[in-house]
Amino acid sequence: MVYKESKGFPEGFLWGSASAAYQVEGAWNEDGKGRTNWDEFVRIPGKTFKGTNGDVAVDHYHRYLEDVRLMAEMGLKTYRFSIAWARIYPEGRGEVNEAGLKFYEDLIDECLKYGIEPMVTIYHWDLPLALDTAYKGWEDRQIVDDYVNYAVTLFKRFGSKVKYWITMNEQNVFTTLGWMMALHPPGKAYDMKTFFQVNHHANIAHAKTVIEFKKLFPEGNIGASFAYGPSYAKDCAPDNVMAHLDYDDFRNYWWMDVYGFGRYPKSTWNYLVSQGLEPKLEAEDKQLMLEAAKLVDFMGVNYYQTTVVENNPIDGVGISTEMNTSGQKGTAKSQGIPGLFKDTKNPFLATTDWDWTIDPMGLRVCCRTITSRYDLPIVISENGLGAFDKVEADGSIHDPYRIAYLKAHIEELKKAVDDGSEVWAYCTWSYTDLLSWLNGYQKRYGFVYVDQDETMEGSLNRTPKDSYYWYKKVIETNGEVL
Numbered sequence: 001m002v003y004k005e006s007k008g009f010p011e012g013f014l015w016g017s018a019s020a021a022y023q024v025e026g027a028w029n030e031d032g033k034g035r036t037n038w039d040e041f042v043r044i045p046g047k048t049f050k051g052t053n054g055d056v057a058v059d060h061y062h063r064y065l066e067d068v069r070l071m072a073e074m075g076l077k078t079y080r081f082s083i084a085w086a087r088i089y090p091e092g093r094g095e096v097n098e099a100g101l102k103f104y105e106d107l108i109d110e111c112l113k114y115g116i117e118p119m120v121t122i123y124h125w126d127l128p129l130a131l132d133t134a135y136k137g138w139e140d141r142q143i144v145d146d147y148v149n150y151a152v153t154l155f156k157r158f159g160s161k162v163k164y165w166i167t168m169n170e171q172n173v174f175t176t177l178g179w180m181m182a183l184h185p186p187g188k189a190y191d192m193k194t195f196f197q198v199n200h201h202a203n204i205a206h207a208k209t210v211i212e213f214k215k216l217f218p219e220g221n222i223g224a225s226f227a228y229g230p231s232y233a234k235d236c237a238p239d240n241v242m243a244h245l246d247y248d249d250f251r252n253y254w255w256m257d258v259y260g261f262g263r264y265p266k267s268t269w270n271y272l273v274s275q276g277l278e279p280k281l282e283a284e285d286k287q288l289m290l291e292a293a294k295l296v297d298f299m300g301v302n303y304y305q306t307t308v309v310e311n312n313p314i315d316g317v318g319i320s321t322e323m324n325t326s327g328q329k330g331t332a333k334s335q336g337i338p339g340l341f342k343d344t345k346n347p348f349l350a351t352t353d354w355d356w357t358i359d360p361m362g363l364r365v366c367c368r369t370i371t372s373r374y375d376l377p378i379v380i381s382e383n384g385l386g387a388f389d390k391v392e393a394d395g396s397i398h399d400p401y402r403i404a405y406l407k408a409h410i411e412e413l414k415k416a417v418d419d420g421s422e423v424w425a426y427c428t429w430s431y432t433d434l435l436s437w438l439n440g441y442q443k444r445y446g447f448v449y450v451d452q453d454e455t456m457e458g459s460l461n462r463t464p465k466d467s468y469y470w471y472k473k474v475i476e477t478n479g480e481v482l
Contacts, residue, residue: 001418006417008479014077015075015424015479018081018382019081022036022124022125025054025466026055026306035263036126038125049325054467067448071111074447077425082124083104083122092128096472110203119425121166123167139198147205164221165213167223175199180244181321197279207289223376225381227303228256228370230404231311232238235310250340258293262289262294298424301369302383302471303363303377309342309343316336319336324355364419366416371420371422377424379424383426383428385405387444390445391463400466402465440454447465449465
Protein backbone atom coordinates (compact mmCIF):
# COMPACT_ATOMS: atom_id res chain seq x y z
CA MET A 1 0.00 0.00 0.00
CA VAL A 2 1.17 3.49 -0.85
CA TYR A 3 -0.24 6.57 0.89
CA LYS A 4 -0.22 10.13 -0.43
CA GLU A 5 1.12 11.26 2.92
CA SER A 6 2.01 9.60 6.19
CA LYS A 7 0.11 10.21 9.41
CA GLY A 8 3.39 9.87 11.25
CA PHE A 9 3.79 8.51 14.74
CA PRO A 10 1.10 9.40 17.29
CA GLU A 11 1.60 12.08 19.88
CA GLY A 12 3.11 10.61 23.03
CA PHE A 13 4.79 7.78 21.13
CA LEU A 14 7.30 6.03 23.37
CA TRP A 15 10.73 6.16 21.79
CA GLY A 16 12.83 3.87 23.91
CA SER A 17 15.65 1.44 24.33
CA ALA A 18 16.08 -1.78 26.24
CA SER A 19 18.34 -4.01 28.30
CA ALA A 20 18.29 -7.18 30.42
CA ALA A 21 19.50 -7.56 33.98
CA TYR A 22 22.08 -10.30 33.41
CA GLN A 23 23.48 -8.57 30.34
CA VAL A 24 24.10 -5.17 31.92
CA GLU A 25 24.00 -5.17 35.71
CA GLY A 26 26.98 -7.17 36.92
CA ALA A 27 27.17 -7.24 40.74
CA TRP A 28 26.28 -10.89 40.35
CA ASN A 29 26.74 -11.77 44.03
CA GLU A 30 26.27 -8.41 45.78
CA ASP A 31 23.67 -7.10 48.22
CA GLY A 32 22.07 -10.46 48.89
CA LYS A 33 21.47 -11.52 45.29
CA GLY A 34 21.16 -15.28 44.84
CA ARG A 35 22.87 -17.36 42.16
CA THR A 36 21.08 -17.93 38.87
CA ASN A 37 21.11 -20.60 36.19
CA TRP A 38 23.17 -18.24 34.04
CA ASP A 39 25.75 -17.65 36.79
CA GLU A 40 26.39 -21.40 36.57
CA PHE A 41 25.93 -21.98 32.84
CA VAL A 42 28.56 -19.46 31.75
CA ARG A 43 31.14 -21.34 33.81
CA ILE A 44 30.77 -24.47 31.69
CA PRO A 45 33.73 -24.45 29.26
CA GLY A 46 32.76 -23.77 25.67
CA LYS A 47 29.25 -22.48 26.34
CA THR A 48 29.94 -18.78 25.66
CA PHE A 49 32.25 -16.94 23.27
CA LYS A 50 35.73 -16.97 24.83
CA GLY A 51 34.21 -17.83 28.21
CA THR A 52 32.64 -14.42 28.73
CA ASN A 53 30.22 -13.96 31.61
CA GLY A 54 28.01 -11.36 33.27
CA ASP A 55 29.76 -11.15 36.63
CA VAL A 56 30.55 -7.51 35.90
CA ALA A 57 28.78 -7.12 32.54
CA VAL A 58 28.78 -3.34 31.94
CA ASP A 59 28.31 -2.53 35.64
CA HIS A 60 24.90 -0.91 35.26
CA TYR A 61 24.19 -1.87 38.88
CA HIS A 62 26.75 0.67 40.07
CA ARG A 63 26.50 3.09 37.14
CA TYR A 64 22.75 3.35 36.57
CA LEU A 65 22.77 7.05 37.54
CA GLU A 66 25.18 7.82 34.71
CA ASP A 67 23.26 5.60 32.30
CA VAL A 68 19.89 7.20 33.08
CA ARG A 69 21.44 10.67 32.78
CA LEU A 70 22.66 9.77 29.29
CA MET A 71 19.17 8.50 28.45
CA ALA A 72 17.70 11.78 29.63
CA GLU A 73 20.17 13.82 27.58
CA MET A 74 19.15 11.79 24.53
CA GLY A 75 15.48 12.47 25.30
CA LEU A 76 14.47 8.82 25.75
CA LYS A 77 10.76 8.40 26.49
CA THR A 78 10.87 4.87 27.88
CA TYR A 79 13.49 2.50 29.22
CA ARG A 80 12.71 -1.19 29.12
CA PHE A 81 14.71 -3.22 31.63
CA SER A 82 14.32 -6.54 33.40
CA ILE A 83 14.35 -7.37 37.08
CA ALA A 84 16.60 -10.19 38.27
CA TRP A 85 14.36 -12.65 40.12
CA ALA A 86 17.31 -13.73 42.32
CA ARG A 87 17.82 -10.13 43.52
CA ILE A 88 14.27 -10.14 44.89
CA TYR A 89 14.10 -13.74 46.06
CA PRO A 90 17.65 -15.12 46.39
CA GLU A 91 16.20 -18.64 46.76
CA GLY A 92 13.45 -18.03 44.21
CA ARG A 93 10.84 -17.98 46.98
CA GLY A 94 10.71 -17.51 50.74
CA GLU A 95 12.28 -14.38 52.19
CA VAL A 96 12.32 -11.17 50.16
CA ASN A 97 15.64 -9.35 49.71
CA GLU A 98 14.91 -5.70 50.51
CA ALA A 99 18.22 -4.54 49.01
CA GLY A 100 17.14 -5.94 45.67
CA LEU A 101 13.79 -4.19 45.77
CA LYS A 102 15.49 -0.94 46.73
CA PHE A 103 17.87 -1.07 43.76
CA TYR A 104 15.02 -1.32 41.29
CA GLU A 105 12.94 1.27 43.12
CA ASP A 106 15.88 3.66 42.91
CA LEU A 107 16.26 2.91 39.19
CA ILE A 108 12.55 3.44 38.58
CA ASP A 109 12.57 6.70 40.53
CA GLU A 110 15.61 7.94 38.62
CA CYS A 111 13.85 7.26 35.32
CA LEU A 112 10.70 9.02 36.47
CA LYS A 113 12.73 12.02 37.64
CA TYR A 114 13.66 12.62 34.00
CA GLY A 115 10.25 11.80 32.56
CA ILE A 116 11.33 8.38 31.28
CA GLU A 117 8.59 5.74 31.50
CA PRO A 118 9.98 2.55 33.09
CA MET A 119 8.89 -0.56 31.17
CA VAL A 120 9.59 -3.60 33.33
CA THR A 121 10.27 -7.13 32.11
CA ILE A 122 9.51 -9.57 34.92
CA TYR A 123 11.53 -12.46 33.50
CA HIS A 124 14.43 -12.21 31.05
CA TRP A 125 15.90 -15.72 31.34
CA ASP A 126 17.84 -15.54 34.65
CA LEU A 127 16.19 -18.16 36.87
CA PRO A 128 17.16 -18.45 40.55
CA LEU A 129 19.46 -21.46 40.73
CA ALA A 130 17.74 -22.68 43.90
CA LEU A 131 14.57 -23.44 41.92
CA ASP A 132 16.55 -25.30 39.29
CA THR A 133 18.14 -27.36 42.05
CA ALA A 134 14.90 -27.94 43.95
CA TYR A 135 12.69 -29.15 41.11
CA LYS A 136 14.38 -28.44 37.72
CA GLY A 137 12.82 -25.01 37.34
CA TRP A 138 10.49 -24.68 34.36
CA GLU A 139 10.23 -28.44 33.97
CA ASP A 140 8.02 -28.69 37.06
CA ARG A 141 4.56 -27.23 37.57
CA GLN A 142 5.72 -25.79 40.93
CA ILE A 143 7.40 -22.99 38.99
CA VAL A 144 4.01 -21.43 38.26
CA ASP A 145 3.19 -20.53 41.87
CA ASP A 146 6.73 -19.34 42.60
CA TYR A 147 6.74 -17.17 39.49
CA VAL A 148 3.36 -15.62 40.25
CA ASN A 149 4.42 -14.92 43.84
CA TYR A 150 7.55 -13.14 42.54
CA ALA A 151 5.54 -11.13 40.01
CA VAL A 152 2.92 -10.06 42.54
CA THR A 153 5.70 -8.90 44.86
CA LEU A 154 6.88 -6.59 42.07
CA PHE A 155 3.37 -5.36 41.33
CA LYS A 156 2.71 -4.46 44.97
CA ARG A 157 6.03 -2.62 45.31
CA PHE A 158 6.24 -0.86 41.94
CA GLY A 159 2.77 -1.02 40.40
CA SER A 160 1.87 2.55 41.33
CA LYS A 161 4.95 3.81 39.45
CA VAL A 162 5.26 1.42 36.49
CA LYS A 163 2.56 1.57 33.80
CA TYR A 164 4.00 -1.02 31.40
CA TRP A 165 4.82 -4.62 32.32
CA ILE A 166 6.16 -7.51 30.25
CA THR A 167 5.66 -10.95 31.75
CA MET A 168 8.29 -12.85 29.77
CA ASN A 169 10.99 -12.08 27.27
CA GLU A 170 11.21 -14.34 24.22
CA GLN A 171 9.73 -17.48 25.72
CA ASN A 172 10.24 -19.16 22.35
CA VAL A 173 13.97 -18.43 22.47
CA PHE A 174 14.87 -19.45 26.00
CA THR A 175 12.89 -22.69 25.70
CA THR A 176 14.20 -23.62 22.24
CA LEU A 177 17.82 -22.90 23.13
CA GLY A 178 17.44 -24.53 26.54
CA TRP A 179 15.67 -27.78 25.68
CA MET A 180 16.19 -28.27 21.95
CA MET A 181 19.57 -26.78 21.03
CA ALA A 182 21.51 -27.16 24.33
CA LEU A 183 22.75 -23.57 23.96
CA HIS A 184 21.01 -22.07 27.03
CA PRO A 185 20.36 -23.49 30.48
CA PRO A 186 19.64 -26.29 31.21
CA GLY A 187 21.59 -27.29 28.10
CA LYS A 188 19.38 -30.12 26.81
CA ALA A 189 19.24 -31.23 23.19
CA TYR A 190 16.27 -32.54 21.20
CA ASP A 191 14.08 -32.99 24.29
CA MET A 192 10.90 -32.10 22.42
CA LYS A 193 8.47 -33.62 24.95
CA THR A 194 9.93 -31.59 27.81
CA PHE A 195 10.21 -28.54 25.56
CA PHE A 196 6.45 -28.40 25.02
CA GLN A 197 5.71 -29.12 28.69
CA VAL A 198 8.09 -26.36 29.78
CA ASN A 199 6.36 -23.95 27.44
CA HIS A 200 2.99 -24.86 28.84
CA HIS A 201 4.20 -24.17 32.39
CA ALA A 202 5.51 -20.79 31.20
CA ASN A 203 2.18 -20.06 29.49
CA ILE A 204 0.24 -20.78 32.68
CA ALA A 205 2.68 -18.64 34.67
CA HIS A 206 2.09 -15.83 32.17
CA ALA A 207 -1.69 -16.29 32.32
CA LYS A 208 -1.93 -16.32 36.12
CA THR A 209 0.38 -13.30 36.33
CA VAL A 210 -1.76 -11.29 33.92
CA ILE A 211 -4.89 -12.16 35.91
CA GLU A 212 -3.30 -11.18 39.23
CA PHE A 213 -1.96 -7.93 37.80
CA LYS A 214 -5.38 -6.87 36.58
CA LYS A 215 -6.85 -7.51 40.02
CA LEU A 216 -4.35 -5.08 41.50
CA PHE A 217 -3.98 -2.53 38.68
CA PRO A 218 -6.87 -2.78 36.21
CA GLU A 219 -5.71 0.38 34.42
CA GLY A 220 -2.13 -0.83 34.00
CA ASN A 221 -0.71 -2.34 30.81
CA ILE A 222 0.66 -5.87 30.57
CA GLY A 223 1.68 -8.32 27.85
CA ALA A 224 4.49 -10.64 26.80
CA SER A 225 7.42 -9.98 24.44
CA PHE A 226 7.78 -12.51 21.68
CA ALA A 227 10.72 -12.95 19.30
CA TYR A 228 8.62 -12.76 16.16
CA GLY A 229 10.30 -13.69 12.91
CA PRO A 230 7.76 -13.90 10.08
CA SER A 231 8.36 -16.57 7.48
CA TYR A 232 8.15 -16.53 3.69
CA ALA A 233 7.54 -19.56 1.51
CA LYS A 234 10.54 -20.24 -0.73
CA ASP A 235 8.25 -20.14 -3.78
CA CYS A 236 4.69 -20.93 -4.83
CA ALA A 237 5.20 -24.70 -4.91
CA PRO A 238 2.31 -26.03 -2.78
CA ASP A 239 4.55 -28.15 -0.54
CA ASN A 240 6.67 -25.09 0.24
CA VAL A 241 3.56 -23.02 0.96
CA MET A 242 2.41 -25.73 3.35
CA ALA A 243 5.86 -25.76 4.98
CA HIS A 244 5.49 -22.01 5.52
CA LEU A 245 2.12 -22.55 7.23
CA ASP A 246 3.55 -25.30 9.41
CA TYR A 247 6.51 -23.11 10.34
CA ASP A 248 4.31 -20.24 11.47
CA ASP A 249 2.12 -22.53 13.57
CA PHE A 250 5.14 -24.21 15.20
CA ARG A 251 7.54 -21.29 15.51
CA ASN A 252 5.28 -18.26 15.88
CA TYR A 253 1.61 -18.89 16.55
CA TRP A 254 2.26 -21.63 19.12
CA TRP A 255 3.09 -18.73 21.48
CA MET A 256 1.32 -15.76 19.95
CA ASP A 257 -2.04 -17.55 19.80
CA VAL A 258 -1.74 -18.26 23.53
CA TYR A 259 -1.04 -14.59 24.27
CA GLY A 260 -3.69 -13.28 21.87
CA PHE A 261 -6.38 -15.99 21.76
CA GLY A 262 -5.74 -18.12 24.84
CA ARG A 263 -5.35 -21.36 22.89
CA TYR A 264 -2.85 -23.41 20.91
CA PRO A 265 -2.96 -23.73 17.09
CA LYS A 266 -5.03 -26.79 16.22
CA SER A 267 -2.76 -28.13 13.50
CA THR A 268 0.30 -28.12 15.74
CA TRP A 269 -1.62 -29.63 18.64
CA ASN A 270 -2.91 -32.44 16.43
CA TYR A 271 0.59 -33.14 15.16
CA LEU A 272 1.97 -33.30 18.70
CA VAL A 273 -0.79 -35.69 19.76
CA SER A 274 0.04 -37.94 16.82
CA GLN A 275 3.68 -38.02 17.99
CA GLY A 276 2.89 -38.35 21.71
CA LEU A 277 4.51 -34.97 22.37
CA GLU A 278 1.59 -32.84 23.55
CA PRO A 279 1.95 -31.17 26.96
CA LYS A 280 -0.14 -32.26 29.91
CA LEU A 281 -2.85 -29.74 30.77
CA GLU A 282 -4.65 -29.48 34.09
CA ALA A 283 -8.40 -28.97 34.26
CA GLU A 284 -8.20 -25.20 34.79
CA ASP A 285 -5.56 -24.42 32.19
CA LYS A 286 -7.71 -23.71 29.14
CA GLN A 287 -9.88 -21.31 31.11
CA LEU A 288 -6.84 -19.55 32.58
CA MET A 289 -5.33 -19.00 29.14
CA LEU A 290 -8.63 -17.74 27.75
CA GLU A 291 -9.15 -15.34 30.65
CA ALA A 292 -5.63 -13.94 30.39
CA ALA A 293 -5.93 -13.44 26.63
CA LYS A 294 -8.96 -11.23 27.22
CA LEU A 295 -6.97 -9.12 29.68
CA VAL A 296 -3.65 -8.55 27.90
CA ASP A 297 -3.18 -4.98 26.71
CA PHE A 298 -0.60 -5.38 23.95
CA MET A 299 1.55 -7.79 21.99
CA GLY A 300 5.24 -7.22 22.59
CA VAL A 301 7.50 -7.87 19.62
CA ASN A 302 11.25 -8.40 19.55
CA TYR A 303 11.99 -8.15 15.85
CA TYR A 304 15.33 -8.95 14.24
CA GLN A 305 14.88 -11.08 11.14
CA THR A 306 12.66 -13.12 8.84
CA THR A 307 13.05 -16.69 7.60
CA VAL A 308 12.54 -18.34 4.22
CA VAL A 309 10.99 -21.78 4.53
CA GLU A 310 10.77 -24.81 2.27
CA ASN A 311 9.51 -28.36 2.57
CA ASN A 312 11.73 -30.66 4.60
CA PRO A 313 11.63 -34.38 3.67
CA ILE A 314 11.08 -36.94 6.41
CA ASP A 315 14.80 -37.73 6.34
CA GLY A 316 15.76 -34.06 6.14
CA VAL A 317 17.64 -31.74 8.50
CA GLY A 318 16.68 -31.45 12.17
CA ILE A 319 17.36 -28.84 14.81
CA SER A 320 21.04 -27.94 15.04
CA THR A 321 22.90 -27.49 18.31
CA GLU A 322 25.27 -25.04 16.63
CA MET A 323 24.89 -21.36 15.83
CA ASN A 324 27.11 -18.53 14.69
CA THR A 325 28.46 -17.00 17.91
CA SER A 326 31.79 -15.81 16.47
CA GLY A 327 30.64 -13.23 13.95
CA GLN A 328 32.16 -15.23 11.07
CA LYS A 329 29.57 -14.74 8.35
CA GLY A 330 28.30 -17.88 6.67
CA THR A 331 28.79 -20.29 9.56
CA ALA A 332 25.12 -20.64 10.61
CA LYS A 333 23.53 -24.05 10.07
CA SER A 334 20.25 -24.83 8.33
CA GLN A 335 17.67 -26.47 10.57
CA GLY A 336 14.09 -27.61 10.68
CA ILE A 337 11.69 -30.40 11.61
CA PRO A 338 11.88 -33.47 9.33
CA GLY A 339 8.68 -33.98 7.40
CA LEU A 340 7.55 -30.40 7.96
CA PHE A 341 9.88 -27.49 7.18
CA LYS A 342 13.43 -26.23 7.06
CA ASP A 343 14.96 -22.80 6.60
CA THR A 344 16.85 -21.71 3.51
CA LYS A 345 18.69 -18.57 2.43
CA ASN A 346 16.89 -15.51 1.16
CA PRO A 347 18.71 -14.30 -1.99
CA PHE A 348 17.07 -10.89 -1.74
CA LEU A 349 18.41 -9.92 1.69
CA ALA A 350 21.78 -9.07 3.16
CA THR A 351 22.83 -10.58 6.49
CA THR A 352 24.73 -9.45 9.55
CA ASP A 353 28.10 -10.96 10.47
CA TRP A 354 26.11 -13.32 12.70
CA ASP A 355 24.01 -14.48 9.70
CA TRP A 356 20.80 -12.72 10.72
CA THR A 357 18.83 -11.46 7.72
CA ILE A 358 18.35 -7.70 7.47
CA ASP A 359 14.74 -7.21 6.46
CA PRO A 360 13.19 -3.86 7.48
CA MET A 361 9.92 -4.66 5.72
CA GLY A 362 9.60 -7.70 7.95
CA LEU A 363 8.84 -5.33 10.83
CA ARG A 364 5.85 -4.01 8.90
CA VAL A 365 4.82 -7.62 8.22
CA CYS A 366 4.94 -8.27 11.99
CA CYS A 367 2.67 -5.34 12.74
CA ARG A 368 0.23 -6.07 9.92
CA THR A 369 -0.09 -9.70 10.99
CA ILE A 370 -0.63 -8.87 14.67
CA THR A 371 -3.20 -6.21 13.80
CA SER A 372 -5.21 -8.41 11.47
CA ARG A 373 -4.87 -11.62 13.52
CA TYR A 374 -5.18 -10.36 17.11
CA ASP A 375 -6.29 -6.71 16.86
CA LEU A 376 -3.98 -5.81 19.75
CA PRO A 377 -1.83 -2.72 20.28
CA ILE A 378 1.86 -3.38 19.66
CA VAL A 379 4.99 -2.61 21.64
CA ILE A 380 8.20 -3.08 19.68
CA SER A 381 10.22 -4.16 22.70
CA GLU A 382 13.45 -4.90 20.80
CA ASN A 383 14.92 -4.10 17.41
CA GLY A 384 18.58 -3.49 16.68
CA LEU A 385 21.80 -4.38 14.95
CA GLY A 386 24.64 -6.35 16.49
CA ALA A 387 27.90 -5.31 14.84
CA PHE A 388 31.63 -4.83 15.31
CA ASP A 389 32.31 -1.22 16.37
CA LYS A 390 35.65 0.55 16.16
CA VAL A 391 36.97 3.28 18.43
CA GLU A 392 38.78 5.93 16.38
CA ALA A 393 42.05 7.55 17.42
CA ASP A 394 40.15 10.56 18.79
CA GLY A 395 37.86 8.31 20.84
CA SER A 396 34.81 8.69 18.61
CA ILE A 397 32.70 5.78 17.35
CA HIS A 398 31.18 6.05 13.89
CA ASP A 399 28.38 3.53 13.27
CA PRO A 400 26.58 4.57 10.06
CA TYR A 401 25.54 0.92 9.52
CA ARG A 402 23.52 1.03 12.75
CA ILE A 403 21.90 4.31 11.79
CA ALA A 404 21.00 2.90 8.36
CA TYR A 405 19.55 -0.24 9.91
CA LEU A 406 17.37 1.61 12.44
CA LYS A 407 16.33 4.26 9.92
CA ALA A 408 15.05 1.62 7.50
CA HIS A 409 13.13 -0.19 10.24
CA ILE A 410 11.55 3.00 11.59
CA GLU A 411 10.45 3.91 8.06
CA GLU A 412 8.66 0.57 7.78
CA LEU A 413 7.18 0.97 11.26
CA LYS A 414 5.75 4.32 10.20
CA LYS A 415 4.12 2.59 7.22
CA ALA A 416 2.64 0.02 9.59
CA VAL A 417 1.06 2.87 11.56
CA ASP A 418 -0.38 4.22 8.31
CA ASP A 419 -1.73 0.72 7.61
CA GLY A 420 -3.71 0.91 10.84
CA SER A 421 -1.47 -0.81 13.37
CA GLU A 422 -1.71 0.73 16.83
CA VAL A 423 1.94 0.93 17.88
CA TRP A 424 2.68 2.30 21.33
CA ALA A 425 6.44 2.10 21.55
CA TYR A 426 9.67 1.38 19.71
CA CYS A 427 12.52 0.17 21.90
CA THR A 428 15.89 -0.39 20.32
CA TRP A 429 18.21 -3.12 21.48
CA SER A 430 20.11 -1.84 23.23
CA TYR A 431 20.90 1.40 25.03
CA THR A 432 24.49 0.69 26.05
CA ASP A 433 26.69 -2.05 24.71
CA LEU A 434 26.23 -5.17 26.79
CA LEU A 435 27.00 -8.86 27.11
CA SER A 436 25.44 -10.74 24.21
CA TRP A 437 24.49 -14.01 25.94
CA LEU A 438 26.50 -16.43 23.81
CA ASN A 439 28.40 -13.93 21.65
CA GLY A 440 30.44 -12.07 24.25
CA TYR A 441 31.12 -8.34 24.19
CA GLN A 442 32.31 -8.05 20.60
CA LYS A 443 28.74 -8.10 19.26
CA ARG A 444 27.74 -4.52 20.04
CA TYR A 445 24.22 -3.18 19.89
CA GLY A 446 24.26 0.05 21.88
CA PHE A 447 23.99 3.77 21.25
CA VAL A 448 26.59 4.12 23.99
CA TYR A 449 29.94 2.39 23.66
CA VAL A 450 31.19 0.67 26.81
CA ASP A 451 34.89 -0.08 27.22
CA GLN A 452 34.45 -3.79 27.89
CA ASP A 453 35.61 -6.76 25.82
CA GLU A 454 36.40 -10.47 26.02
CA THR A 455 39.15 -9.82 28.60
CA MET A 456 36.46 -8.38 30.90
CA GLU A 457 39.04 -5.93 32.21
CA GLY A 458 37.88 -2.74 30.50
CA SER A 459 37.48 0.65 32.12
CA LEU A 460 33.68 0.45 31.57
CA ASN A 461 33.72 4.11 30.50
CA ARG A 462 30.72 5.24 28.45
CA THR A 463 31.04 7.03 25.09
CA PRO A 464 28.04 8.01 22.95
CA LYS A 465 28.32 6.82 19.34
CA ASP A 466 27.15 8.72 16.27
CA SER A 467 23.88 6.76 16.47
CA TYR A 468 23.23 8.28 19.92
CA TYR A 469 22.99 11.77 18.44
CA TRP A 470 21.02 10.52 15.46
CA TYR A 471 18.38 8.86 17.68
CA LYS A 472 18.21 12.02 19.77
CA LYS A 473 17.06 13.90 16.65
CA VAL A 474 14.59 11.12 15.79
CA ILE A 475 13.03 11.46 19.24
CA GLU A 476 12.97 15.27 19.12
CA THR A 477 11.04 15.17 15.83
CA ASN A 478 8.83 12.18 16.75
CA GLY A 479 10.29 10.16 13.91
CA GLU A 480 10.00 12.81 11.20
CA VAL A 481 13.73 13.44 10.79
CA LEU A 482 15.47 10.17 10.03
